[in-house]
Amino acid sequence: EVQLVESGGGLVQPGGSLRLSCAASGFSFTSYWMTWVRQAPGKGLQWVASIKQDGTEKNYVDSVEGRFIISRDNAKNSVSLQMNSLRVEDTAVYYCARAPFGRGSYSDYWGQGTLVTVSS
């Protein structure tokens, strides 16, 4: 059974940093791109970042480029999102998801999400 479990969310002040992690199991992790998608409270879905199987290619939405870093540890079957210079508008539930067909792909499995609140 495919499982994705996010952790690391919490309350942080504007300008602060937070690192999210996603533990994957139940599939061949090294065969898939992985993605982060976020959802602000009461709002729709927004793609944040994606990373290639070997970590050599990373893509970001413009609004987080230069502030967020996506990475993966294939030995631990995990993907992370380092979030720096956080803004109030980064407040959202962050979902980790599997992308079966590369950088331009839908997401076939999603984690339960972790809430990040940026507030003073």
Added chain:
Amino acid sequence: DIQMTQSPSSVSASVGDRVTITCQASQDIINFLSWYQQKPGKAPTLLIYDASNLETGVPSRFSGSGSGIDFTFTITSLQPEDIGTYYCQQYDNLPLTFGGGTKVEI
């Protein structure tokens, strides 16, 4: 960026009704479109990919069609467990973008 315009934003229907949601892309996305269902407080789940392919395990009352810029998602006979918000997503180009969502109520 490719804009995805989804309508209606909400729909109220009765059990057994046919429900149709449309999604229009701001440019040709061929058939690189997926549909998700999100129940309150839960993560989205994939229903349809490549515009018309039903994800494994998804009931056949859900279907999708379309190509180019105009796409349609249909629930042929609405069930109580279908309440939630539905989103389309294009994956033809980065950034991946979603429609604004359609809330389905009974």
